[in-house]
Every structure is written in C-alpha cells, then in structure tokens.
Amino acid sequence: MENQLQRSRAVLPIGTVMKLTELSARQIRYYEAQGLVKPARNAGNRRLYCLSDVDRLLEIKGYLDEGFNMTEIKRVYEKQAKRSHRQHKPVTDEDVRQVLHNEFLTIGGLRHKSSQFFPPDGPTTK
DNA sequence: GTTCTGACA
DNA sequence: TGTCAGTA
Structure with missing residues (x-):
C-alpha cells in the first residue's frame, strides 16, 4: 500500500530515468509530447518522474522493439485514458500493469504471424 | 553540472 | 532522433 504511494511519487530527474530506461x-521528452507520460515539474520547471512513469517508458520501449510506431503506441494509452475516465476513478498503476501485460501478450502472439496487427481492444474487465 | 525549450547544417 | 544553443 505504501508502495503504491511511492510508485506515484514523482522524484526522479530525467537523468535517472535515462539510465533506468536506456x-x-x-x-523521453518526445514521448511526453506525445502524451505517453506526464511527469510532474519542480519549482525549477525540471521534470520529475515517478516509478510508474519509468514503467511506462520501459513498456513503450518494448512496443518500439516490437515494431510499433508512436501512433500505435498512443492508441494503447488512449484506451486506458478512456477506461479511467469511464471509471471516474484514476487508473491505478496496477491497472496499467495489467492492461499492458495483456497488450504485450497480444503483441508477442501477432509478432510471429506477419504484417498487419490490430490490437484486439478491451483489455481486462468491461 | 543538469535540465529546458526551440531549432536544424 | 541527435545535437547545438542560450538559459535557468
């Protein structure tokens, strides 16, 4: 439970995130511009990332490795945004992890088949 | 020294 | 995406 707070606690400067995510x-800034992560800002306008941001960046990196482009990746997160909106409850990083895990399984399966891939929507419950 | 925004030979 | 500039 306290871990949850720490995961959403933004304290990591971009330099640390660079090392953690390679x-x-x-x-990192470009992905933010694409709306994939929303790091907090400190008094000096410096970006502060939380662990879930790092997770997301790592996941984004994974998608890139699988051959996805920014627009495809953005689709995945747009869905999550809608989900959390419908739930009128902020998405917990546990939700994010679960959703992304499913997406990855999907990617892995389609990666071997061939060309076009259409991430079957609706992850988890409905 | 580190990060930020904007820009492009 | 890299990288350089000029700041904060």
Whole structure:
C-alpha cells in the first residue's frame, strides 16, 4: 500500500530515468509530447518522474522493439485514458500493469504471424 | 553540472 | 532522433 504511494511519487530527474530506461532525454521528452507520460515539474520547471512513469517508458520501449510506431503506441494509452475516465476513478498503476501485460501478450502472439496487427481492444474487465 | 525549450547544417 | 544553443 505504501508502495503504491511511492510508485506515484514523482522524484526522479530525467537523468535517472535515462539510465533506468536506456532512453535518451530526447526520446523521453518526445514521448511526453506525445502524451505517453506526464511527469510532474519542480519549482525549477525540471521534470520529475515517478516509478510508474519509468514503467511506462520501459513498456513503450518494448512496443518500439516490437515494431510499433508512436501512433500505435498512443492508441494503447488512449484506451486506458478512456477506461479511467469511464471509471471516474484514476487508473491505478496496477491497472496499467495489467492492461499492458495483456497488450504485450497480444503483441508477442501477432509478432510471429506477419504484417498487419490490430490490437484486439478491451483489455481486462468491461 | 543538469535540465529546458526551440531549432536544424 | 541527435545535437547545438542560450538559459535557468
């Protein structure tokens, strides 16, 4: 339970996130511009990331490795945004993890088949 | 020293 | 995406 608080606690500077995710600051900021992550800002306008942000970045990296482009990846998160909106309850990082886990399983299965892939929507419960 | 925004030979 | 500039 306290872990939950820490996961959503933004305290990591971009430099740390770079090392943790193996991504360049350029990429991390670009993904933010694409609405994939919303790091907090400190008094000096510096970005502060929480662990769930790092998780998401890592997941995004995974999607990229699987050959997805920004628009595809954004679709996945847009869905989550809708879900959380419908639930009128902020999405917990547990939800995110669960949804992403399902997406990854889907990706893995389709990756071997061939060309086009259409991430079957509605992850988890409905 | 680190991060930020904007821009492009 | 990299990278350089000029700041904060």
